[in-house]
Amino acid sequence: MNGTHWTIICLSYLVGLLFTGVLGFPDSHRSGLQWIVIVTGISSLSLFLAVIIPKRWPTAPRGKFWLGAAMVALSAVVYFQLRVPYPSQNDISQLLKKSPSQTVIVAGKVLTESRLNASLRQSFWLQVNSITQKITPQQSKEETKEVTGKLYVTVPFYPDKKYYPGQSLTIEGILYKPSSRATPGSFNFKSYLAREGAFSGLKGQQIIEEGQPPWGFWLLRKRIVRSQSRWLGTPVGPLISSISIGRQAVDLPEDIRSLFNKAGLAHILAASGFQVVLLLGVVIFFTRNLSPDKQLWIGVGVLIFYVGLTGIQPSVSRAALMGIGGLIGLVLDRKVNRLGSWLLVAVLLLLFNPLWIWDLGFQLSFLATFSLIVTVPPLEQKLDFLPPTISPMIAIPIGVSVWTLPLLMQSFSVVATYSILCNIITAPLVTVISLGGMLSAAVALLFPLGGSAIAWLLYYPTLLLIAIAKFFVNLPASSYAVGKLSVGVMVLIYVGLLAIWLNRWCQKHGKVISLFLLTVVVVPIVISRLTLVQITVLETQPHLSIVIQDRGRVMVINGGDEAAEKYSLVPFLTVQGVNQIDSVIVFDEQKSTLESYLGVKQVLNREQLLKDNKISVGKVEIEVINVKPMIVQLGVADHKWLWLTQGSQPPDDRFRESVDVLLWSGKRLNAEWIERVKPKIGIAVSRFVEAKTRRLFQYQGIKLYWTGKDGAIQWTPKGGFKTSIITEDQDI
Structure with missing residues (x-):
């Protein structure tokens, strides 16, 4: 077979892996219909190409070759399925079948270096080998058994205390089932763990016993980070380390990570192709007087060392493989086919781990590299009137954005408005900090004080980089929610x-x-x-939030706390494409923080609502019809909603009118009152609904939803009610 045949075979493998999206990875439920769609789709595509391509390309493969390509694609689907992780019979998650959480003691080995998470706890992956638990909750007798599986572990954070790969730990804590995404747009923790081959988590309360970690690249990373932070402190020191050797090397402060994400500069915090290209350039420069063979071996050695130092991330591995291909071309004195190398590296990495096809970082990395090959060179030609050092700094951000923006919109539903301009302006600074950071890291391995001195020279450039990022983030409309791109x-x-x-x-x-x-x-x-009329009920612990969208106007009735707003309410509004809220009504004593994320025209608190008794925003009417307990009536599109905001039972003598929807906490309700009010729909904002109340609703023929089972609950005039998320394996 010639190069064309191999190219088609490689593409067939990639297409087959993309068809696994029909199976909904990492969802473990597979149906015959899904497999029929995959087989039919691949066969039809193969037949279509077999007919069309030879007509337009006379030298293209014909006949049976396309059948072979289809078989490669189908084999990729099967191979993907064989590599999808499932819990074994002895997996630690099997212990949670009867109870969603329990206190246990687990022993195992750390798989990854611990990281500080958003909740200010250390997190890491643990390979479990045994578990100790009480035989019954009432007995003090304990039972230890051997188990297998991978755990996502969080433990309390203590300064200068970290855990490293290969280290043995015994941890006491709460073993729990990961939760599915209860709110559209929020983080799907269960899916994230499943992608990593884990099906349960452990909230560690204390480390009972720990061993010494073996030698590893973590020791070198630790030496580098300490050296670069010695005279710079936080956040400058950790930021230099992150830019030069990747975010796996350091715990960046949450505010810095958030700042660079909002500015569209998140990619510079992760070691990637940019750093590899700079590193190769330095190696080739200093070895220019050596033979090509020596250049190759030195370059390969440096790249392998750098990949290990950064934690063997997919983006760095991809760039290193392509760099090795470039070095081989240098030795052979041949021009390397960059597009062919890109395709070959993709196939090699996806043969190693086909699940990476659905890893967002992997996808963005390859799209960015593809843009550098096919889009950036033509752009540079159009910018040939600029100096050669300037045109790439403009062409690269534009070219990369063209190919990555659709995927980012589909994944995050938001666009960093000034990201291209921000990347163009910061490109020289990032280059200087990357080169200086890598030089500082290399020196720090041999002479830590020398590494600190070099890093100190990067203090003001790094401060300027942070200042530029803040400037763009603070501009009006620096990020724009576009809604979920299908x-x-x-x-x-x-x-x-x-x-x-x-x-x-x-x-x-x-x-x-x-x-x-x-x-x-x-x-x-x-x-x-302009046309959407929708009410969404969200469970934002400890209470709830109601989002009312009426033809471009948005009202948020918010009863959650700051964490719930950040991790549930704001992601939902982003997915809905909401950039400005007309009114926020806060019933509880805490203040709403939505103004720090979105534009808010007015905020109405409990006192204002009680004073006016009735307010209108557009066609939405909100009326307080009882104070203790506080009961609110919502009127939207000729539908009447009754919300029992406090307590479980309203006074019997106040409510004799029927309502369309009853919204309450899920506690027991009086049967006579329910029969008199006759709601058509009941929505309980609770993980559980009392059994007698469920039977009462069933007897009265009232459709019952509750957030613990159905997640977010949405209503539209034409579509009626639907549950946006139905959590699986819920114990109710």
């Missing part, structure tokens, strides 16, 4: 981009195609915002 629209965008790259006619009409793609994205968003 997978279909995202695929259409990428098809259009590929057509512009491959087809001359499409290149000639590139502006028209780009305008069409932009219209496909923008028009549905505008129409949805």
Whole structure:
């Protein structure tokens, strides 16, 4: 087979892995219909290409070759399924079948270096080998058994206390089931663990026993980070370490991570192709007088060492493999086919771990590299009127954004408005800090004080980088929520981009195609915002939040706390494409923090609502009809909602009118009152609903939803009620 045949085989493997999206990884439920869709889709695509391509490409493969390509794609699907992690019979998660959580003592070995998470606890992965638990909760007798499995562990944070790969630990804590995503747009913790091959977590309360960790690259990372932070402190020192050797090396403060994410600079915090290219450039410069063979071996050695130092991340591994290909081309004195190398590296890495195909970091890394190969060179040619050192700094951010933006929109529903400009302005600083940081790291391995001295020279450039990021983040509309971009629209965008790259006619009409793609994205968003009438009930512990969207106007009735707003309410509003809230009503004593995330026109607190008794925002009417307990009536689109905000039972003599929806805490309700009010729908904001109340609703023919089982509950005039998330394996 020639190069063309191998290229098609590699592409067939990638296409097969992409078809596994039909199976909904990491969801463990598979149906025959899903497999029929996959087989039919791959077969139809193969047949279509077998007919169309030879007509347009006379030297293209024919006949049975395309059948072989289809078999490669189907084999990729099967191989993917074989590599999907499932809990074994002896997996520690099997102990949670009867109870969602229990106090245990586990023993095992640390798999990854501990990191400080957003909750200010240390987190790491633990390979478990035994568990100790009480035979019954009432007995003090304990039982120890051997188990297997991988645990996501968090333990209290103590300064200068970390845990490293290979270290033996015995931890007492609460073993728990990970929760599914209860709110659209929020982090799906259960899915995240499943992707990593873990099906339970441990909230460690104390470390009972710990062993000494064996030697590893973590020792070198620790030496480098200490050296670079010695005279710089936080956050400058850790930021230099993150830029030069990757975020796996250091615990960056949460505010710095958030700042760079919002500015569109998150990629510079992770070691990637940019650092590898700089490193290779330095190696080639200092070995330019050596033979090509020696250059190759020195370069390969440096790249392998750097990959180990950064924690063997997919982005660095990909860049290192491509770098090795470039070095081999240098030795052979041949021009390397960069696109072919890109495809070969993708296949090699996905043969090693096919599950990476659905890793967002992996996807963004390869899209960025693809853009550097096919889009950036033409852009540089159009910018040839600029100095050679300036044009790449402009072309690279634009080219990379073109190919990564659709995926980012589909994944996060938000766009960093000034990210391209911010990347262009900060490019020289990032280059200086990366080179200086890597030089400082190399010196620190031999002479820590020398590494500290070099890092100290980067103090003001790093401060300037932080200041620029803050400037852009603080500009008006620095981030814009666009709403959830559908997978279909995202695929259409990428098809259009590929057509512009491959087809001359499409290149000639590139502006028209780009305008069409932009219209496909923008028009549905505008129409949805102008026509959408929707009420969403969210469980934001310890209370709830209600989001009312009425033809472009948005009202939030918020009873949650600051953490609930940050991790549940704001992600939901982002997915909905909400950038400004017309009114926020806060019933509880705590203050709303939504103004720090989104624009808010007015905030109404409990006292104002009680004083006015009735307020209107657009066509939404809110009326307080009882104070103790506080009961609120909502009127939206001719539908009447009754909300028992406090207590479990309203006074019997006040409510004789029927209501469409009853919203309450899930506690027991009086049967006579329910029969008199006759709600059509009941929504309980609770993990559990008392059994007698459930039977009462069933007897009265009232449809019952509750957030503990159904997640977020949405209502629209045409579609009625639907549950956005149905949590699995819920014990109710």
